[in-house]
Amino acid sequence: GAVVSQHPSRVICKSGTSVKIECRSLDFQATTMFWYRQFPKQSLMLMATSNEGSKATYEQGVEKDKFLINHASLTLSTLTVTSAHPEDSSFYICSARAAGGFMNTEAFFGQGTRLTVV
């Protein structure tokens, strides 16, 4: 199956700094990428949808100025957590859907990034 690489897998940062998480589709082109957040023992909550070359669409309640998403190419999307605070500590997972074909094609998921803000 298709591979989505997410980097870094773990990051610890100081409160007030910014952290960038990368999501790459390694063997396919992804017109659409999704970013999810998962709190301990909870399910995945969709944060935003990004389409290559256009602005991301954020879900209700997600601060777009805090969680900056860039999808500059068909194989790379980045999520930047700006001015991180301890409450931003969470597990972030990206997924990518292949270009072409039907909209109901399978989405492929990265391995996630554990962010800890101290």
Place this chain on the structure above:
Amino acid sequence: KQEVTQIPAALSVPEGENLVLNCSFTDSAIYNLQWFRQDPGKGLTSLLLIQSSQREQTSGRLNASLDKSSGRSTLYIAASQPGDSATYLCAVLGGTYKYIFGTGTRLKVLA
């Protein structure tokens, strides 16, 4: 708004048992449904994908069924093993073209 619920929230069974995990969704207008496995602190592993036109999919000891009209899917695990211990998530793809995830079932298979 699509809501996806999984029952039970947690399950503990002895090794060798056959078990069924349930997933229900409120809006039956879906394109597909996918079952995932998540180990603690890890990402998602896709197990089975069922298109809306399909009734079931099988992979090894896993069988997933879909009853779109009633908004239900089940994941059947045969002859469970300790290595099956994980959280199982279902997700539906609907008209918004976004996957909406269920609440998850934490499975523990005892040796």
